[in-house]
Amino acid sequence: MLAAAGYPHLDHHRARHQSFCDYVAHAVEVEGAIDHGALLSYLVDWWVGHIAAEDKLYRSSLTGKEAMIAKAFQSDDELDRGAA
Numbered sequence: 880m881l882a883a884a885g886y887p888h889l890d891h892h893r894a895r896h897q898s899f900c901d902y903v904a905h906a907v908e909v910e911g912a913i914d915h916g917a918l919l920s921y922l923v924d925w926w927v928g929h930i931a932a933e934d935k936l937y938r939s940s941l942t943g944k945e946a947m948i949a950k951a952f953q954s955d956d957e958l959d960r961g962a963a
């Protein structure tokens with residue numbers, strides 16, 4: 880959706896998500912040495928700091944672009960039927 884809407888901070892947002900995935904993957908890989916308190920703190924920060932705050936920043940970039948976004952998610956078959 881963000882790419883379809885031309886969100887100007889998409890690269891940064893993708894990097895934030897990749898950082899989250901890397902952290903969690905590392906935490907799972909070293910399960911024996913996992914610091915549960917640190918992991919919980921990180922996840923709380925992610926949920927509060929990212930999902931509840933950063934994810935709201937792109938809302939204005941999506942508003943009014945619903946048709947553009949829907950078109951980006953249409954399959955080739957749906958596009959062919961629309962052209963017929």
Ligand SMILES: [Fe+2]
Binds near residue numbers: 892896929930933
């Ligand atoms: Fe996000």
